[in-house]
Amino acid sequence: MVPATHFKLNTGAQIPAVGLGTWRSEPGQVRQAVSFALENGYTHIDAAFSANTSNSSSFTGQSDLSRALLPANPDGTRSIDRSWDQNETWRQMEEVYKAGKVKAIGVANWSISYLEALEKKWTVVPAVNQVELHPFLPQHALKEWCDKRGILLEAYSPLGSEGAPLLSDPAIQEIAKKNDVSAATILVSYHVNRGVVVLPKSIKESRIVSNSQVIALSSADMDALNGLAAQGKAKRINTPLFVWDLGFDDWYKQ
Ligand code: A2P
Numbered sequence: 001m002v003p004a005t006h007f008k009l010n011t012g013a014q015i016p017a018v019g020l021g022t023w024r025s026e027p028g029q030v031r032q033a034v035s036f037a038l039e040n041g042y043t044h045i046d047a048a049f050s051a052n053t054s055n056s057s058s059f060t061g062q063s064d065l066s067r068a069l070l071p072a073n074p075d076g077t078r079s080i081d082r083s084w085d086q087n088e089t090w091r092q093m094e095e096v097y098k099a100g101k102v103k104a105i106g107v108a109n110w111s112i113s114y115l116e117a118l119e120k121k122w123t124v125v126p127a128v129n130q131v132e133l134h135p136f137l138p139q140h141a142l143k144e145w146c147d148k149r150g151i152l153l154e155a156y157s158p159l160g161s162e163g164a165p166l167l168s169d170p171a172i173q174e175i176a177k178k179n180d181v182s183a184a185t186i187l188v189s190y191h192v193n194r195g196v197v198v199l200p201k202s203i204k205e206s207r208i209v210s211n212s213q214v215i216a217l218s219s220a221d222m223d224a225l226n227g228l229a230a231q232g233k234a235k236r237i238n239t240p241l242f243v244w245d246l247g248f249d250d251w252y253k254q
Contacts, residue, residue: 003192003214005075009127010150011104017192018212019044021156021201029203037208046130046156086114087121094124106130106154109139115156119149128197130154135190135225136164136235137250143196154197158187161201161237171228175221179242185213190225193217 006014011078020037022030022045034045055106071079091231093105107127110118113130129146133155146153160166167173167183176183184200184207191198199210217225236250245251 001216003189003216004195005214007195007197009104010125012113013153015104015128015197016042016044016102017197018042018188019046019154019197019199020208020216021199023156023201024069025203026161027051033203033208035063036205040205041210041212056215068209073080076242077208084109090118090122091094092109092154097124104128108152108154109246111251112142113242113247114168115145115151120174122207126151128154129165130199131158132157132236132238133191133196134160135172135189135228135240136160136166137237138226138229140226148196149207152195154199155191156199156201157237158191158196158198158200159184165237169233172222173215175224179215179217179221181213181215182210184215185215186221186225188212189214190222193222194226206230 004017006016009015011140020034020042022034025033069182090105090107096102097105104127105124106120106126107115108127108130110126110131113227115126118126129142129151131142131153133153134157139153143153152251166187169183172183172186176186179186181189188198188200188211193216200207201209202208234250236248239251
């Protein structure tokens with residue numbers, strides 16, 4: 001079967017299945033990377049939180065731009081008001097959506113326990129939930145929970161973030177060899193075949209192009225990729241950065 005190029009949001013709108021990740025791109029590099037991506041077929045840019053990526057906001061008019069914002073202090077640490085009820089933030093976002101000021105609203109890094117609390121109050125179901133997702137962190141239970149409610153998952157750090165450590169995994173390399181593609185193509189394709197938006201990050205032009213390639217994977221390959229975490233390879237890469245327990249079972253406890 002030909003892999004999807006777009007998925008349908010619960011708003012009825014279409015979202016491109018592959019978007020350019022920009023988290024951790026250095027200032028200056030991100031503008032060039034986004035500009036190159038837009039000139040080479042990308043219509044979906046993920047502008048992740050960080051002062052480094054704020055430059056990409058100038059591209060809003062040209063693409064389906066998604067943003068995951070978390071306020072930061074001038075020294076780069078997270079600015080968190082622990083007394084604030086985040087469900088109230090969602091209510092305010094719902095107002096913005098209902099006023100027609102945005103096309104869709106979604107969340108990022110929300111675990112099932114957080115979503116269950118929000119579900120009691122939401123009047124608009126989040127369109128997306130962007131989380132760390134890859135074969136070492138497949139989040140099967142979260143995927144099932146979100147699927148049932150029409151929430152589309154988006155995968156950040158699909159290659160394992162900085163240095164792309166998943167590319168050197170022997171099992172992933174074997175699947176790549178069998179399909180005669182790169183390990184990066186397997187890791188990107190994994191999500192699209194699973195019905196998940198994927199946001200590979202690169203500042204290198206050749207990789208930006210190659211990371212947009214998606215192939216159809218057999219159910220045997222998908223089963224193998226879906227089973228890697230349970231075979232002892234489970235690994236969450238980004239946890240300590242948040243300094244906050246987000247309610248995932250495997251969350252780093254301080
Ligand atoms: P660079 O930006 O220099 O290309 P993730 O998408 O999981 O966050 O991974 C991003 C990391 O993977 C970055 O270090 C990025 O480096 C690197 N990377 C992105 N695409 C590829 C690729 N096709 N092959 C090897 N490394 C890649």
